Amino acid sequence: MPPYTLSRRSFGAALAGVVGLAVLGACAETSSSGGGDTAGSGLFDDSTVHDIGFTFEQADYDAMIDAYVADSSKKWIEATVSIDGTTFEKAGLRLKGNSTLRGLTKAGSTDTGSGQQGRGGPGGELSSDKPQDLPWLVRLDKNVDGQAFGDYTEFVVRSNNSATALNEAVALELLGLAGLATQKSVSTRLSVNGGTEVLRLIVENPGDQWDAANFSSAGILYKAEADGDYSYRGDDAADYEDVFDQESDTDNENYAPLAAFLKFINQSDDATFAAELDKHLDVSAFTTYLAFQELIKNSDDIDGPGNNSYLRYTTDTDQFTVVAWDHNLAFGGMGGGGGNRGGGPGRNGAVMPSGAPDGGGQMQAPAGGGRMGGRSNILVTRFNADATFKASYDKALTDLRAGLYTSGKAAEILQQRAAVLTAKATDLVNADTITSEADAIKANFT
Structure with missing residues (x-):
């Protein structure tokens, strides 16, 4: 059983009162995904602001930017990375993000890699002449096997619309307390090539190492791409190259489980979807996920404009889990609260749920608010159209509000x-x- 599952299933009991909330905290601490490292223990010690520096050749950086502006490709460059006084030679850096990078322009130009003219993404306006502001994926072991800082070989430098990134840091800790797999995060002072230091949040990168720490049984982690969707495109792995990336066990490419899951959520009739969804998906975790995203007013989640999510396939249960990712717009960071969780008809044979609108329009938001999405996700749409699932969502939202907000836990974090x-x-x-x-x-x- 995944370590976070114990925490999640203890959550309902934890909401009963003060004693229950203590149980919630204890369970969350047993999960390797919740909160930061113990104070003083390493990279994700969140009791301090860490010092990080990148040094790289300007020509390598310029070539990387040129490649992204040309076709949105993300090339690795070699760099020296320092972390709290420890230096790592021949580390790897590349740009990290999809919708976040839509605002990236090359210095002196308005051209962006996504074909948009200087339009800011969720990270705001980004320019290549300020590498300290860009979103980065850092791999210490990219060119040197086994090179690591403590237990960590890689991390992500996140972009944020706010100056402090407190919204994402708090959201990630609360996600762990809700019993779901999350990413550790810490604040850092980052400098590039000896330039001005800036405050940046770094988080764990979901990959093989993160997957092994958060799930006790074998499986495959897939990342949804910003320009993709959850439509069923056939059974050929090539059909999913531009919409999902396999992020774990990459030496053994396997898109068959993903294709089967997408076929079910798109082509099953309403009765079959309701009766058999739990055979294909961890429904309890998904219910909590949806309620949590609503609670933190994150409009950029699974059915937001960035298509932000991972799907984790667990081999021994033949079941998927939706894994949360990208909380830099939590707590209304997009300038709005919740949004419409509904959606229009899916592609390639999707069977729309009863009550879904014709012609691609959005469904009405759930009672009590809803989410502003900007796109439709077939799984979310069909889930919310079922009265039983919707009732479970409503209860989860009430329980999470009591356990995280009313309890004072969120304020404490x-x-x-x-x-x-x-x-x-x-x-x-x-x-x-x-x-x-x-x-x-x-x-x-x-």
Whole structure:
């Protein structure tokens, strides 16, 4: 059983009262996915602001940017990476992100790799003349086998619309407390080629190492691409090259389980979908996932404009789990609250649920709000169209609000994260900004 499953199934009991909430905290601590490292234990010690530096050849960097602007390809470059005084030679760097990078322009130009003219993505306006502001994937072992900082060989430098990135840091900790697989995160002061230091959040990268730490049984991790969707495209792996990437066990490409899952959610009739979804999907985890994204007002999730999610196939149960990813727009970071979780007809033989609109229009938002999406996800649409699943979602949302917000747990996490920045990073972000951004997040808890 995955370690986070124990935590998740203990969550309902945890909401009963103060004793239950203590159980929630204890369970979350047993999961390798929840919260940060124990203080002082390494890269993801969130009690401090870590020092990180990149050094690379300008020509290599320029070629990488040119490649992205030309066709959105993400080329690796070699770099020296320093972390808290430890230096790693021949590490690998590449751009990380899809919708986030839509705002990337080459210095002196308005051309972007996505064909858009200077349009900012979720990370805001990004320019190649400010590499310290870009989203990065860092692999310490890219060119040197076994090179690692403690237990970690890779991490992601995240972009955010806010100055502090407190919204994503808090969301990720709360995700772990909700009993779902999450990513550890810490604040860092990042410099590139000896330039100005900036405050950046780094998080774990979902891959082989992360997968092994969060799931106790064998499986495959797939990442949904920003320009893709959850439509069924056939049984050939080549049909999914541009819409899903296999992120774990990449030496053994296998898209057959993914194709079978997508075929079921697109082509099953309503009765079969309702009766058999739990054979194909961890429905409890998915219900919690949807409710959690609503709770933190994240409009950029599985059915948002970035198609942000991973699908994890567990071999021994023949079942998928939706894994949350990309919370830099949590707590209304896109400028809005929830959104419409509905969607229009799917592609390639999708059987739409009863009550779905014709012609690709969006369904009505669920009672009590809903999500602003910008796209439709067939799994979310069909799930919300079923009264039993919808009732489970409503209950999960109520329970999560009580367990994370009313309990004071979210406020405690926010206070701890903000206090670290106030104590150690006011040379990068002034104290008033830290306070105002923390207050804006806290307003969501009531």
